[in-house]
Amino acid sequence: MTTFALDPNIKIVRGACPHDCPDTCAMLVKVKDGKAISVGGDPSHPVTQGFLCAKVSRYVERTYHPGRLLYPQRRVGARGAGQWERIGWDEALQTIATRFKGIVAEHGAQAILPYSYAGTMGLLHYGSMDRRFFNKLGASLLDRTICSAAGQAGLAYTVGDSIGTDIEQFAHAKLILIWGSNTLTSNPHLWPFIKRARAAGARVIAIDPYRSRTAAQCDEHLAINVGTDAALALGMMHVIFREGLEDRSYLEQYTVGAQELRQRVLEYPPERVAEITGLQASRIAALAQQYATEQPAVIRVNYGLQRHAGGGMAVRTIACLPAVVGAWRQPAGGILLSSSGSFPLNVAALERRDLVPAGTRTINMNQLGAALTTTDDPPVKALYVYNSNPAAVAPDLEAVQRGLLRDDLFVVVHEQFMTDTADYADILLPATTQLEHCDIHKAYGHLYLLWNEPAIAPLGEALPNTEVFRRLAAHMGFDDPYFQDSDEELARQVLSNDHPALQGITLELLKEKGWVRLQLPQEFAPFAAGRFPTPSGKCELMSQRMADDGLESLPTYTPPRESATTNPELAACYPLALLSPPAHHFLNTTFVNVLQRFEGEPTLEINAVDAQARGLIMGDMVQVWNDRGSFEVKAVITDRVKPGVIVTPSIWWRKLAGDGRNVNMTTGQALSDMGGGATFYDNLVEVAKRPRESVVE
Numbered sequence: 001m002t003t004f005a006l007d008p009n010i011k012i013v014r015g016a017c018p019h020d021c022p023d024t025c026a027m028l029v030k031v032k033d034g035k036a037i038s039v040g041g042d043p044s045h046p047v048t049q050g051f052l053c054a055k056v057s058r059y060v061e062r063t064y065h066p067g068r069l070l071y072p073q074r075r076v077g078a079r080g081a082g083q084w085e086r087i088g089w090d091e092a093l094q095t096i097a098t099r100f101k102g103i104v105a106e107h108g109a110q111a112i113l114p115y116s117y118a119g120t121m122g123l124l125h126y127g128s129m130d131r132r133f134f135n136k137l138g139a140s141l142l143d144r145t146i147c148s149a150a151g152q153a154g155l156a157y158t159v160g161d162s163i164g165t166d167i168e169q170f171a172h173a174k175l176i177l178i179w180g181s182n183t184l185t186s187n188p189h190l191w192p193f194i195k196r197a198r199a200a201g202a203r204v205i206a207i208d209p210y211r212s213r214t215a216a217q218c219d220e221h222l223a224i225n226v227g228t229d230a231a232l233a234l235g236m237m238h239v240i241f242r243e244g245l246e247d248r249s250y251l252e253q254y255t256v257g258a259q260e261l262r263q264r265v266l267e268y269p270p271e272r273v274a275e276i277t278g279l280q281a282s283r284i285a286a287l288a289q290q291y292a293t294e295q296p297a298v299i300r301v302n303y304g305l306q307r308h309a310g311g312g313m314a315v316r317t318i319a320c321l322p323a324v325v326g327a328w329r330q331p332a333g334g335i336l337l338s339s340s341g342s343f344p345l346n347v348a349a350l351e352r353r354d355l356v357p358a359g360t361r362t363i364n365m366n367q368l369g370a371a372l373t374t375t376d377d378p379p380v381k382a383l384y385v386y387n388s389n390p391a392a393v394a395p396d397l398e399a400v401q402r403g404l405l406r407d408d409l410f411v412v413v414h415e416q417f418m419t420d421t422a423d424y425a426d427i428l429l430p431a432t433t434q435l436e437h438c439d440i441h442k443a444y445g446h447l448y449l450l451w452n453e454p455a456i457a458p459l460g461e462a463l464p465n466t467e468v469f470r471r472l473a474a475h476m477g478f479d480d481p482y483f484q485d486s487d488e489e490l491a492r493q494v495l496s497n498d499h500p501a502l503q504g505i506t507l508e509l510l511k512e513k514g515w516v517r518l519q520l521p522q523e524f525a526p527f528a529a530g531r532f533p534t535p536s537g538k539c540e541l542m543s544q545r546m547a548d549d550g551l552e553s554l555p556t557y558t559p560p561r562e563s564a565t566t567n568p569e570l571a572a573c574y575p576l577a578l579l580s581p582p583a584h585h586f587l588n589t590t591f592v593n594v595l596q597r598f599e600g601e602p603t604l605e606i607n608a609v610d611a612q613a614r615g616l617i618m619g620d621m622v623q624v625w626n627d628r629g630s631f632e633v634k635a636v637i638t639d640r641v642k643p644g645v646i647v648t649p650s651i652w653w654r655k656l657a658g659d660g661r662n663v664n665m666t667t668g669q670a671l672s673d674m675g676g677g678a679t680f681y682d683n684l685v686e687v688a689k690r691p692r693e694s695v696v697e
């Protein structure tokens with residue numbers, strides 16, 4: 001805490017942005033008379049660089065928003081009817097404990113399901129006391145797969161862990177491929193480094209079916225067919241090997257399977273890849289040549305392209321490219337998906353998975369609909385939701401909603417706002433925001449640890465996640481000492497790992513500085529000399545682990561589950577591939593209620609060819625549907641999408657969308673090829689002008 005020089009009554013408190021984004025910004029919060037008056041990006045932080053995004057720069061508005069939940073409530077009317085009664089914390093927690101004990105006695109503890117994701121990414125409030133609580137209880141485990149599971153698995157098979165090029169090194173690259181990522185919206189603090197590279201002559205190429213805000217700003221945009229990225233990477237490798245542009249010594253020293261890969265990519269000449277990807281064969285060949293020769297070349301791949309049936313294999317295949325051309329040799333070469341594996345934190349101490357009873361089942365969060373409607377032995381009898389808004393973000397919302405409406409299901413929601421999910425709660429608990437609690441943060445897009453100091457007192461009776469689980473443990477009669485740890489003790493535990501990258505990084509240092517870079521070289525080049533954290537210690541172009549897991553051991557192209565090639569009957573009914581990437585002013589569903597004015601209303605971007613075929617004009621209200629469900633949006637006719645692809649910027653709160661539905665009425669619970677990931681963008685639909693008799697229910 002420092003005093004602001006100009007006004008002695010203004011303090012500046014160091015914070016960290018809690019949101020699910022690679023940038024994890026260092027924030028400076030101005031506080032006057034106990035009230036936060038503004039937030040800004042720390043100018044001295046090398047990645048935050050003094051600015052916050054369009055959303056978090058309005059965090060003060062969000063914190064003091066009239067919609068904040070300020071005290072515990074109990075549902076009094078019918079489920080979802082919005083009738084509530086204020087109660088005290090003790091009563092709320094006692095009610096939960098009593099219900100939980102009853103469920104445990106009747107059905108066993110696995111009938112209780114925690115459901116959480118990344119409403120905050122702070123290590124304490126993302127997963128610490130909550131995990132201890134549910135582990136000790138013996139509740140069903142939740143597999144947290146909704147976002148990154150497929151890509152993470154694909155990357156781990158190939159390079160060993162979520163480790164990649166340092167974001168700060170992008171400034172020194174000669175060629176930057178932005179592959180399946182809308183950087184300006186979902187990772188904006190990378191952009192200044194890209195601008196610096198460009199000023200020094202670098203080329204920037206976007207590979208994305210959609211001319212996103214980012215693609216529009218690049219030197220070139222390759223509008224690839226949805227879900228065909230692995231084929232493009234294979235075609236690039238075909239050309240690289242054919243023309244002898246590979247880095248033979250890197251391949252020999254630091255990879256396994258180069259010979260087998262060379263054989264495999266023979267199956268993917270540019271002409272075949274052109275048919276799959278919709279790109280020109282000559283462009284594919286030229287891209288491969290550029291990629292191999294304009295070094296250092298770096299790939300920013302992100303989670304957008306792995307929300308498909310073949311998402312894991314797509315990331316795995318793309319992740320072979322830097323080894324093939326030896327791009328890893330230089331700090332500014334390589335690939336970045338996530339940097340989270342560079343943080344050697346003691347998460348085991350936080351979560352205490354050792355407390356989980358043997359044989360406890362795991363439920364994949366992408367199949368919440370099925371878990372609530374079909375799972376048996378035991379059925380799910382209680383759902384405790386925090387850090388997430390599944391009634392809007394989960395796939396196949398028709399099924400989720402049916403589950404949430406079950407009379408015999410006990411639902412607890414701990415939230416900052418009255419979200420779509422909060423509407424279904426039996427007991428609704430108020431949560432603090434980042435300005436009201438402390439936390440410690442790693443990042444998945446850079447290499448700094450951050451401390452978040454509370455800036456203001458909690459509003460109303462709001463409590464942080466850790467404290468709720470401490471108290472709930474007491475109400476359950478759990479008196480184990482690990483339920484007594486304070487937030488600062490938890491922070492010390494997560495830092496307690498004897499690893500060179502953490503050397504000298506103490507809680508005291510973090511509190512004093514606000515943020516600290518991991519002890520890694522300034523010119524970090526993780527795999528310049530091999531040392532991949534794989535079983536072989538090499539980049540696994542061929543992976544025995546994949547074979548052991550029943551997967552193809554070599555890179556390959558796995559088409560989308562829903563496409564004209566793989567399912568022609570389905571595509572005949574539902575010919576349009578629907579993408580639902582983040583809207584610029586929303587963070588998943590966070591901020592929708594606060595910043596809706598900047599996004600207007602839900603829209604559907606559609607090409608003129610597809611619009612004409614359906615008699616649509618600009619501004620028409622349309623219905624979008626498939627066998628899973630439907631929702632309504634306003635049509636925007638644009639050449640940002642090519643025929644056959646449509647885009648609806650997401651994720652809207654259902655109750656703030658015109659018809660009380662959103663895109664996830666149409667998305668499915670089917671999983672990706674690896675990691676049990678979600679397949680939100682593997683989604684065929686049809687569109688028609690509203691009203692359309694046959695779909696009105």
Ligand SMILES: Nc1nc2c(c(=O)[nH]1)N[C@H]1C(S)=C(S)[C@@H](COP(=O)(O)OP(=O)(O)OC[C@H]3O[C@@H](n4cnc5c(=O)[nH]c(N)nc54)[C@H](O)[C@@H]3O)O[C@H]1N2
Pocket residue numbers: 020021022147179180181182183185186187207208209210212224225226227228229301302303304305308579580581582583584585586587588589650651681
């Ligand atoms: N403003 C904002 N920022 C965010 C978020 C947010 O909601 N709003 N969400 C955060 C979260 S949780 C995450 S996981 C990250 C996601 O960050 P990114 O991974 O960058 O994800 P998206 O913006 O979802 O998708 C990026 C692009 O992928 C494209 N895409 C879709 N399918 C394919 C495909 O098959 N191939 C290729 N090449 N491209 C494809 C989409 O058209 C989109 O332009 O962003 C984080 N940052």
Ligand SMILES: Nc1nc2c(c(=O)[nH]1)N[C@H]1C(S)=C(S)[C@@H](COP(=O)(O)OP(=O)(O)OC[C@H]3O[C@@H](n4cnc5c(=O)[nH]c(N)nc54)[C@H](O)[C@@H]3O)O[C@H]1N2
Pocket residue numbers: 020116117118119120125146147148303385386387388389390393394414415416417419431432433464465580581582587588589590650651663664667680
């Ligand atoms: N169609 C479609 N669906 C998608 C996606 C997509 O691109 N398209 N993206 C997917 C992705 S990548 C992700 S990551 C998921 C995101 O799904 P979620 O992680 O559920 O993200 P949010 O919708 O932002 O909901 C987070 C909630 O946590 C609350 N919260 C914030 N901080 C705290 C806290 O400290 N304590 C408690 N108790 N609550 C808190 C917020 O108010 C917010 O309502 O959605 C997925 N769904």
Ligand SMILES: [Mo]
Pocket residue numbers: 020146147148303
């Ligand atoms: Mo995500």
